[in-house]
Amino acid sequence: MVIGIVLSQTPGYSETFFHSKIKGLQNSGVEVRLFSQGKSDGFNLCSVTLSPKVTANSFQQLAYFIKEFFLLMPHLPVLIRYIKLERREGTSLPKIFKKMYLNAHLLKAKVDWLHFGFATLALSSETVAKAIGAKMAVSFRGFDINVYPIKHPHCYKTLWKHVDKVHSISQYLLDKAISNGLSKHTPSAIITPAVQLDTLPTNNFAISSDKISIVTIARITWIKGLDVAIAAMAILKAKGLKFTYYIIGDGDKNSFERYKFMVYELGLMEEIVFCGKLTHQETLQHLSSANIYVQSSLNEGFCNAVLEAQAIGVLTIASNVGGLSENVVDGKTGWLFENFSSESLAQRIQMVVSLSDAQKNTISQNARKRVKEEFNIEKQQKEWLEFYATPIS
Amino acid sequence: MRIIIFDGSFKTTPFIRRLIESLSMNNEIYILGFNEEIDNKFENVKYISLGSNQKKLRFITTALAFSFSNKSFSHFLKTLKLLFKKRRKDIQQQNFEMAVTQIDPDIIHVQWPSLMSWCEPFLLNKKYKIILSQRGSQTTILPFVDIENFEYLKKWYPKISGFHSVSKSISEKGNMIWNDVSKIDKVIYTGLPLERLAFSQEYSKSKPIKLLSVGRAHWVKGYDYALRSCRLLKMAGVNFHYTIIGGAGDEELQYLRKQLGLEELVSFKDRMPQDQVFELMKSASLLLVTSLAEGLPNVAVEAMAIGLPVISTDCGGGVTEIIEENCTGWIVPSRNALAMALVIERFDLIPLEEIQKIRLAARRKVESQHSEIQMVEGMEKLYNELIV
Numbered sequence: 001m002v003i004g005i006v007l008s009q010t011p012g013y014s015e016t017f018f019h020s021k022i023k024g025l026q027n028s029g030v031e032v033r034l035f036s037q038g039k040s041d042g043f044n045l046c047s048v049t050l051s052p053k054v055t056a057n058s059f060q061q062l063a064y065f066i067k068e069f070f071l072l073m074p075h076l077p078v079l080i081r082y083i084k085l086e087r088r089e090g091t092s093l094p095k096i097f098k099k100m101y102l103n104a105h106l107l108k109a110k111v112d113w114l115h116f117g118f119a120t121l122a123l124s125s126e127t128v129a130k131a132i133g134a135k136m137a138v139s140f141r142g143f144d145i146n147v148y149p150i151k152h153p154h155c156y157k158t159l160w161k162h163v164d165k166v167h168s169i170s171q172y173l174l175d176k177a178i179s180n181g182l183s184k185h186t187p188s189a190i191i192t193p194a195v196q197l198d199t200l201p202t203n204n205f206a207i208s209s210d211k212i213s214i215v216t217i218a219r220i221t222w223i224k225g226l227d228v229a230i231a232a233m234a235i236l237k238a239k240g241l242k243f244t245y246y247i248i249g250d251g252d253k254n255s256f257e258r259y260k261f262m263v264y265e266l267g268l269m270e271e272i273v274f275c276g277k278l279t280h281q282e283t284l285q286h287l288s289s290a291n292i293y294v295q296s297s298l299n300e301g302f303c304n305a306v307l308e309a310q311a312i313g314v315l316t317i318a319s320n321v322g323g324l325s326e327n328v329v330d331g332k333t334g335w336l337f338e339n340f341s342s343e344s345l346a347q348r349i350q351m352v353v354s355l356s357d358a359q360k361n362t363i364s365q366n367a368r369k370r371v372k373e374e375f376n377i378e379k380q381q382k383e384w385l386e387f388y389a390t391p392i393s
Numbered sequence: 394m395r396i397i398i399f400d401g402s403f404k405t406t407p408f409i410r411r412l413i414e415s416l417s418m419n420n421e422i423y424i425l426g427f428n429e430e431i432d433n434k435f436e437n438v439k440y441i442s443l444g445s446n447q448k449k450l451r452f453i454t455t456a457l458a459f460s461f462s463n464k465s466f467s468h469f470l471k472t473l474k475l476l477f478k479k480r481r482k483d484i485q486q487q488n489f490e491m492a493v494t495q496i497d498p499d500i501i502h503v504q505w506p507s508l509m510s511w512c513e514p515f516l517l518n519k520k521y522k523i524i525l526s527q528r529g530s531q532t533t534i535l536p537f538v539d540i541e542n543f544e545y546l547k548k549w550y551p552k553i554s555g556f557h558s559v560s561k562s563i564s565e566k567g568n569m570i571w572n573d574v575s576k577i578d579k580v581i582y583t584g585l586p587l588e589r590l591a592f593s594q595e596y597s598k599s600k601p602i603k604l605l606s607v608g609r610a611h612w613v614k615g616y617d618y619a620l621r622s623c624r625l626l627k628m629a630g631v632n633f634h635y636t637i638i639g640g641a642g643d644e645e646l647q648y649l650r651k652q653l654g655l656e657e658l659v660s661f662k663d664r665m666p667q668d669q670v671f672e673l674m675k676s677a678s679l680l681l682v683t684s685l686a687e688g689l690p691n692v693a694v695e696a697m698a699i700g701l702p703v704i705s706t707d708c709g710g711g712v713t714e715i716i717e718e719n720c721t722g723w724i725v726p727s728r729n730a731l732a733m734a735l736v737i738e739r740f741d742l743i744p745l746e747e748i749q750k751i752r753l754a755a756r757r758k759v760e761s762q763h764s765e766i767q768m769v770e771g772m773e774k775l776y777n778e779l780i781v
Contacts, residue, residue: 034620146648147644149649150644150648150651151642153646167627220619222645223645225649227617253614254611255612257535257538257539258612258613260538261537261538261685261686262728266538298648298649299652340621
């Protein structure tokens with residue numbers, strides 16, 4: 001079996017989800033090919049085909065166009081099928097030629113499955129799989145389902161029609177996709193992210209210190225609800241709690257200004273540290289010495305960082321929204337708080353601080369045990385094999 | 394007086410445009426900007442392009458024209474060299490310096506702190522009087538979240554001849570960057586064309602009450618808090634509709650509207666010309682200023698002139714210089730969705746006669762504090778003080 005995975009970029013080192021997926025498939029004799037717009041230097045897990053170039057220079061673009069046109073000639077039957085499929089979707093001829101160019105790398109592919117790593121990546125390529133005689137799969141990410149369709153209603157109408165099987169990282173995202181028009185009868189599978197437990201450090205939460213350390217890992221952007229967490233920190237400070245809150249992650253200048261200004265206004269310059277982007281190793285170090293992990297996102301498909309925090313055994317508090325309630329079992333492996341509510345988050349943190357070491361240990365152990373049993377790499381790899389092996393009626 | 398207004402662009406904001414228009418009656422005004430074209434120019438104002446970032450060919454001809462006017466061959470060679478190396482910013486800097494030298498102004502009025510770096514040579518040689526306006530987030534936010542920016546301003550502020558502040562509160566923020574007994578800093582409130590901004594005699598609190606906000610979708614406008622207030626209003630059963638002019642197309646706001654269940658109750662509109670905004674203000678019930686920081690929110694002043702009641706966040710303090718609680722409007726703490734919601738709910742219960750009093754008091758306040766005459770006279774007085 002040959003599986004073509006479509007991504008915008010080859011996965012970086014820290015994107016363990018794709019690495020372990022690809023390795024697992026390869027180990028079982030499946031050939032994996034990657035199709036992307038860009039390729040990072042170090043990537044050598046499998047073959048990579050780059051998408052046709054797009055440039056602002058119209059002469060150069062014309063040259064690319066002609067070249068690609070000739071390269072596509074041997075695939076004439078595929079092209080004819082593609083044109084027919086697109087005509088049936090009501091696409092105008094000039095637009096079909098444009099799409100043909102942009103999808104040229106996929107139209108030339110010989111694969112059994114064409115799997116789009118994000119739903120938004122499949123937009124404008126909805127009929128390609130059928131044209132090349134492959135089955136089409138799509139993975140959902142939080143942004144795909146939670147945010148993009150609000151600004152672009154009905155954007156997945158054609159996709160829902162042509163997709164053969166969907167992959168979701170949580171039940172929540174699958175349900176949301178169905179409420180957004182995906183047929184209930186479309187075959188689907190939920191395969192959550194997984195964690196390689198033996199490569200992670202263990203959290204030493206028991207170290208009692210007079211100043212607790214709280215960590216969040218998040219891109220500095222609005223959907224991560226950092227304002228909710230920062231406001232909660234102001235409440236905790238007013239109540240006399242001594243803490244340092246580390247926010248690990250990168251973002252644009254404007255977003256940093258937004259949250260730094262909030263920290264300045266609330267007088268939390270001493271308590272809150274913006275660490276910026278850290279390496280995976282540095283991040284793990286922070287987590288292993290943290291007392292509490294907080295995820296105050298306004299929505300998440302599932303959230304790798306929360307899973308990793310639990311795998312390390314950090315006491316985790318997350319907002320009760322999206323896939324997070326599948327990630328954290330409230331009161332057992334961590335705690336959930338009311339979405340948008342900094343008061344609720346502050347209360348949770350206070351409650352966790354007041355627990356006895358034995359109680360903290362129980363939660364930490366529960367979290368580690370659950371990740372080990374339910375979110376391990378082997379299970380994920382097996383699920384991927386099944387995903388492609390199950391026949392589609 | 395010969396005055397250079399330096400805003401970085403010809404287009405500028407409506408209030409800088411008003412300043413230019415008023416000053417041009419009695420003074421020789423030059424506008425320097427990094428673009429080539431502008432639609433509605435003022436006839437008696439001279440526009441000098443420093444080389445546009447958009448148009449390549451025009452950029453080259455502008456650079457060469459400046460260089461020719463200098464009548465020095467070595468200078469011409471230097472310009473060619475810079476052009477060849479595509480040192481765009483260096484060429485623009487050179488153009489700026491030549492333009493200023495040729496104009497030989499009495500005053501260079503820099504409109505934004507971010508433009509100070511262009512003026513460094515003149516701040517050092519002290520040949521011209523340079524004034525800096527303190528009017529927005531470049532004074533109220535940036536220095537306090539970006540230590541490098543703070544240090545930069547701290548270093549250069551003492552070399553500036555005088556400051557113009559749009560409110561007392563922003564003047565105090567400026568003092569946190571640098572202050573000295575010799576510092577000249579005048580609070581001059583923005584002037585409105587009050588004769589064109591007629592007070593709307595007709596006012597009614599429609600059902601549902603029409604809430605309005607005006608301003609680009611930027612976090613500093615605090616619309617995320619406004620939407621949280623709307624959720625609380627909905628839960629309290631208040632009959633309202635909220636429109637944000639300038640909020641269209643923003644992902645965060647669209648997401649929050651959906652997530653908070655406000656799709657029927659909140660509309661986002663594209664930016665629109667001021668006249669249209671003023672028309673919409675006439676049919677609204679209440680203006681919400683939800684900003685986290687403002688020098689002094691112009692939109693509040695405009696609404697008060699028209700007769701639209703205003704509830705504003707304290708947004709750094711400047712707004713208290715125009716709104717007196719319960720007298721010319723209402724003020725709530727920033728970043729507090731509940732406080733805003735409660736005041737809107739209370740507003741819904743205030744009898745029309747009470748609101749009428751507040752509308753009139755607000756108009757009088759604007760007339761006494763924000764006339765165009767006070768702005769021009771204040772500015773000219775500041776200029777004169779420096780020249781003497």
